[in-house]
Amino acid sequence: xIGLYLHIPFCSSICNYCNFNRGxxxxxxxxxxxxxxxxxxxxxxxxxxxxxxxxxxGTPSLLNPADxxxxxxxxxxxxxxxxxxxxxxxxxxxTSSAARMEGFRAAGINRIxxxxxxxxxxxxxxxxxxxxxxxxRAALIEARGAAFDNVSFDLMMWLPQQTSVEWxxxxxALIEAGPDHASLYLLELYxxxxxxxxxxxxxxxxxxxxxxxxxYLWSLARLDGAxxxxxxxxxxxxxxxxSRHNLKYWEDGDWLGFGCGAHSTRDxxxxxxxxxxxxxxxxxxxxxxxxxxxxxxxxxxxxxxxLFTGLRLVEGVDIEAVGNRYGADVWxxxxxxxxxxxxxxLLLREGPRLRLTxxxxxxxxxxxxxxx
Numbered sequence: 424x425i426g427l428y429l430h431i432p433f434c435s436s437i438c439n440y441c442n443f444n445r446g447x448x449x450x451x452x453x454x455x456x457x458x459x460x461x462x463x464x465x466x467x468x469x470x471x472x473x474x475x476x477x478x479x480x481g482t483p484s485l486l487n488p489a490d491x492x493x494x495x496x497x498x499x500x501x502x503x504x505x506x507x508x509x510x511x512x513x514x515x516x517x518t519s520s521a522a523r524m525e526g527f528r529a530a531g532i533n534r535i536x537x538x539x540x541x542x543x544x545x546x547x548x549x550x551x552x553x554x555x556x557x558x559x560r561a562a563l564i565e566a567r568g569a570a571f572d573n574v575s576f577d578l579m580m581w582l583p584q585q586t587s588v589e590w591x592x593x594x595x596a597l598i599e600a601g602p603d604h605a606s607l608y609l610l611e612l613y614x615x616x617x618x619x620x621x622x623x624x625x626x627x628x629x630x631x632x633x634x635x636x637x638x639y640l641w642s643l644a645r646l647d648g649a650x651x652x653x654x655x656x657x658x659x660x661x662x663x664x665x666s667r668h669n670l671k672y673w674e675d676g677d678w679l680g681f682g683c684g685a686h687s688t689r690d691x692x693x694x695x696x697x698x699x700x701x702x703x704x705x706x707x708x709x710x711x712x713x714x715x716x717x718x719x720x721x722x723x724x725x726x727x728x729x730l731f732t733g734l735r736l737v738e739g740v741d742i743e744a745v746g747n748r749y750g751a752d753v754w755x756x757x758x759x760x761x762x763x764x765x766x767x768x769l770l771l772r773e774g775p776r777l778r779l780t781x782x783x784x785x786x787x788x789x790x791x792x793x794x795x
Contacts, residue, residue: 424505425689426475426671427498429460430682431483432700435517438551440610440618446700448485456682456700457490459707461497463681468501475668475678476510478532484514488526495531509534509573509667517554519562524569534666535566536575536604542596543589546582549627550618556596563600573664575604580642581635582610583618583627590638591645598649603664607642607657609635636785643781656735656784673736675729675745691720722749727794730757730777734791739771739778753777760793 433448433456476498478491491512498504511534512527519537527535541547542556559576566574576597580590597605610629612619622628630638643653651659655673658666671678680687683703685696694717697703706713720728726749733740742753761777764770769783770790779787 424472424474426477426668426676426678427464427473427502428477428479428668428678428680428685428687429464429483429494429498430680430685431478431480431486432456432683433480433485434482435485435515436551436553440550440612440616448482452700453486453490455704457486457493459704460682461494462707463713464494464497465501467679467681468498471502472505473498473502474505474508475671476504476508477668478512480513482515482518482538483512484518484523484527488523488530491527491532492530511536511666511668513538514562515554516559516562519558519565521565521568524562524565524571528569528571533571534573534575535571536577536606537562537566537602539576539597540579541582542593546585546589546593549583549621550579560596560600563602572603574602575606575666576600576602577606577608579608579610580638581629583622583625583629585630587630587634587638587641591641594642594645598646598651604658604660604666605646605651607639607659609639639785640781653781654737656779656787673732675725675733675748691722691725693718693720723751725749726751726753730794731791734777734779734787737778739773739776741775742777743775757793761790764790 432446433453434446435448476495478486478494483491495510510532512532513536515538524535537559539559540550540552542559544555547555563574563576578593578597582590629635643659646659647653650661652662653659654665655669658669660666668678670676677689678687679689680696683696683700684698687694694714696713697706697715703713726745729745729749730740730742730753733745746753761770764783764786765772769780769786771778771780779790783790
C-alpha cells in the first residue's frame, strides 16, 4: 500500500541548523495553507489503499486539532485508508499540552514524534531550540495521558562542544523517559547554516570523528540493553513499534506527498511540489500544476535506489528479490566492488540478503556509493 506525506511548513522559531522547507508561523497564512492542502489532497485522491499518513514539517503540531482532523478527513474521503493505518504527527515539546494531545488523539493521530534533540538545556540553547529538557519529559507524560501508546523521540549527537559523556546523559534520559521509538542523528551543518557562524564566533568545536563513532556505537549498545532494537541506521524501537511510514522509504515503497516542497515517488516516477508556501497556495487556488520537478527513473536507477536504501535496514536487502523485480543479477553487477567491504567485516552476505554490520553502518556512505 502507499503512504501519504503531508508537509506543514510552519515553525514558531527557526533553529540555527535546520535546512528543511519551513517558515515562521502566521495564523492567517496557516488557514489559507490548510485549505489549499485539503484541496490538493481531494483533487489527487483516486481511491487507492493507504496504510500510513505522516504529518511532517516544519512543526505540524502548530496546527489546531481541528485542522488535523480536517486533513485526515480529506485523506479518508478520497483514499481507502485502512482501519489500522499509522497516522503520525511530528511535534515539538513546546507545542504540547494535555488538551492539545487529547485533541490530536481525537482527530485521528495515533503516533507522535517529538523533536527532543537533547536532554541538556545548554545544548538546546546552542541549537536555537525554544524548549527545555523538562518540557520534553512533560510532553511525553501529556501524550501518554491522551492514550498515545506509540511515541518517538529524536536525539542529535555530535553537537558543538558535546562530549561523549554528555551525549550519554541524553541517551540515559531518553531511556528513563521511556518512549516507544527513537531516532538518533548526527548533526549535519549545511553550508549557510547560522550555527556555523555562531560556532566560529563562540569558538565552539565538534568532537573528533572517532568520538562521534564511539557515541553512535555506545548508544546503540545501551539502547539494545534497554529493550530498543535497532532496525535502521538511525532508528530503534520497542517490539512492534517501528515507523511503518518511514519503512516505505527504505523498502522500495511508494508514497504521495502533499504540500509545498513535498516529494512523491510512484511507479518509478518522482516529483516535487513548488517550495514557496505562498506560490503553492496560489497555484492550488488557480488550479495550476504544483509540480516543480519531475523525473522518470530508469530501471537501473530504480535498482540502485532499492539497494542503496535497503542497506540502511539492519536486516539489509534481499538482493535476489530486488534483482528479480528489476531484471538484474545484483551480485554479478556489484559483487566485485562490494567484496572489499566484506573482507573488512563491514558487509555480510547471508543467503540472498546483504547487510551492513553495525561497524559497517559507520561507513555506510562509502559502501552505498557502489550503487550510485
